[in-house]
Amino acid sequence: MAEEVCKVCGNQIGAKFWEVIADEHGIDPTGTYHGDSDLQLERINVYFNEATGGRYVPRAVLMDLEPGTMDSVRAGPFGQLFRPDNFVFGQTGAGNNWAKGHYTEGAELIDSVLDVVRKEAEGCDCLQGFQLCHSLGGGTGAGMGTLLISKVREEYPDRIMETFSVIPSPKVSDTVVEPYNAVLSFHQLVENSDESFLLDNEALYDICFRTLKLTTPTYGDLNHLVSAAMSGVTLARHRPAQTATQDCRELPGTVPAAALLLDRLRTADLPGSQPVPLL
Numbered sequence: 001m002a003e004e005v006c007k008v009c010g011n012q013i014g015a016k017f018w019e020v021i022a023d024e025h026g027i028d029p030t031g032t033y034h035g036d037s038d039l040q041l042e043r044i045n046v047y048f049n050e051a052t053g054g055r056y057v058p059r060a061v062l063m064d065l066e067p068g069t070m071d072s073v074r075a076g077p078f079g080q081l082f083r084p085d086n087f088v089f090g091q092t093g094a095g096n097n098w099a100k101g102h103y104t105e106g107a108e109l110i111d112s113v114l115d116v117v118r119k120e121a122e123g124c125d126c127l128q129g130f131q132l133c134h135s136l137g138g139g140t141g142a143g144m145g146t147l148l149i150s151k152v153r154e155e156y157p158d159r160i161m162e163t164f165s166v167i168p169s170p171k172v173s174d175t176v177v178e179p180y181n182a183v184l185s186f187h188q189l190v191e192n193s194d195e196s197f198l199l200d201n202e203a204l205y206d207i208c209f210r211t212l213k214l215t216t217p218t219y220g221d222l223n224h225l226v227s228a229a230m231s232g233v234t235l236a237r238h239r240p241a242q243t244a245t246q247d248c249r250e251l252p253g254t255v256p257a258a259a260l261l262l263d264r265l266r267t268a269d270l271p272g273s274q275p276v277p278l279l
Helices: 011-024 068-075 098-103 105-122 139-155 178-192 201-211 219-238 248-254
Strands: 002-008 048-050 056-058 060-064 087-089 126-135 160-167 195-200
Touching: 011 056, 011 060, 011 068, 011 126, 011 219, 060 068, 060 105, 060 139, 068 087, 087 105, 098 105, 098 139, 098 178, 105 139, 126 139, 126 219, 139 160, 139 178, 160 178, 160 219, 195 201, 195 219, 201 219
Parallel strands: 002 060, 002 126, 060 087, 126 160, 160 195
Antiparallel strands: 048 056
């Protein structure tokens, strides 16, 4: 069975993604299988490791430069699903500064993160690659996220690196340094990732307003849209499929040139008559 290790920098989005994946496989918040079809178990080892007592644990590493998001994930509905040792965090934060995430605070924490990544990778029988969820607007997601990508690329050069990267928008946030963080990150993505799926915050809000008719969208609503798109992209890998690729190592074949690896996502399963671009 080919497995993937998910390193979740966008921890709120990542936690929602794991809720969706767990539900698709019939896994409850304690990691116990309560599904109603053998098909739910057929490729469950792609994203989950079966621990003692038949409990399923995500192949996930969650990292941040401050503990707040870690506490939020732990307190969430599926917080007990994750392996406690796979929460790696600092205490200072990056202050929306790409350089702090990439060169100083992030560089001090990166070895601890890589130790956990190695442990998860060694627990795979046939490692396909790595999937990273992060924001390009913040210091941690952009700065430390791209640092992690480059380090993992050095250590696992023949494994696939796939990212789900949230693009900042001035209409959504008034943090003036977000565009700089994003620009500094794109070079790293082009150099070190095999496929990057870009998710536009502004487009996500448009979907909530125009398609879902929500007057005051919450971050939970946005995370739900992103997790649905992520599930759709990865569906053929963790569920039985006949026509779509079941191996993320085939992804480079869909990229005509190395510099054209930044992808747009479209989904047609939302209410409305037209497919809605997610970025």
